[in-house]
Amino acid sequence: MKFKFLGTGGAFDTAYGNSAALVEYKGNTLLLDCGFTVYPVLRQHQLTRDLQYVLLTHLHNDHTGSLANVLLHCHYFNPDCRPTILYPDDDFRDELYEFLRLQLQKPEKYADFMPLSELPGITAIDTFGLHAERLQTYAYIFEENGERLVYSGDIGQPEALFANLRGLPPKATTVFHDITFSEQNTAHTYYKKLIPLAQDYHIYGYHCDPTANPVDNPFPLVYHHPELLLTPVYQDAVH
Ligand SMILES: [Zn+2]
Numbered sequence: 001m002k003f004k005f006l007g008t009g010g011a012f013d014t015a016y017g018n019s020a021a022l023v024e025y026k027g028n029t030l031l032l033d034c035g036f037t038v039y040p041v042l043r044q045h046q047l048t049r050d051l052q053y054v055l056l057t058h059l060h061n062d063h064t065g066s067l068a069n070v071l072l073h074c075h076y077f078n079p080d081c082r083p084t085i086l087y088p089d090d091d092f093r094d095e096l097y098e099f100l101r102l103q104l105q106k107p108e109k110y111a112d113f114m115p116l117s118e119l120p121g122i123t124a125i126d127t128f129g130l131h132a133e134r135l136q137t138y139a140y141i142f143e144e145n146g147e148r149l150v151y152s153g154d155i156g157q158p159e160a161l162f163a164n165l166r167g168l169p170p171k172a173t174t175v176f177h178d179i180t181f182s183e184q185n186t187a188h189t190y191y192k193k194l195i196p197l198a199q200d201y202h203i204y205g206y207h208c209d210p211t212a213n214p215v216d217n218p219f220p221l222v223y224h225h226p227e228l229l230l231t232p233v234y235q236d237a238v239h
């Protein structure tokens with residue numbers, strides 16, 4: 001299992017790309033979120049043809065903004081590629097379908113829809129309302145070959161996710177967690193709230209501007225780890 005981030009920025013940190021990742025999972029490539037900067041990165045690296053699955057944490061624009069474009073591109077230019085959109089529950093499928101229907105008229109022309117439960121090893125954690133009021137969001141836990149990787153999505157309070165992780169059989173766990181360096185920002189997790197969890201989990205911060213990283217932040221940022229980035233060169237080039 002491998003995570004390659006396509007971007008690590010927050011909604012307005014376009015220099016670092018929208019937070020999203022390609023996950024190599026059980027021999028398939030899964031696109032985890034698809035914000036408005038994702039399509040150009042996939043095109044630049046000729047990766048649109050390799051997408052088997054798409055999984056979204058929520059419907060904010062920095063997580064979905066180029067999804068319709070990616071699906072159209074696959075349909076018209078990569079005829080062997082027809083992504084399957086995974087959905088954690090029926091309500092979210094309905095929201096996602098409506099979101100795509102307004103852009104594509106007939107989403108089923110461009111993608112298949114499949115319950116996440118049909119792909120064993122990936123668990124959705126319902127984080128409804130923890131990022132924005134009345135907004136459906138999810139975190140995801142990926143397990144393969146004894147490895148456990150967690151992707152927080154956007155979440156203002158980390159407790160619900162970690163309570164869930166504590167209920168799982170003990171295992172070395174890497175958590176990619178959204179992080180903010182501003183205590184006033186309640187839509188994302190203030191880094192100091194993660195400090196009590198630092199000894200039990202290997203936590204990397206993402207969805208942030210790395211230039212705002214305070215010196216007392218103990219958590220490594222995905223941005224600073226080239227092995228977690230699809231294109232460290234691209235990231236440097238856009239600065
Ligand atoms: Zn976001």
Ligand SMILES: [Zn+2]
Binds near residue numbers: 131
């Ligand atoms: Zn969001």
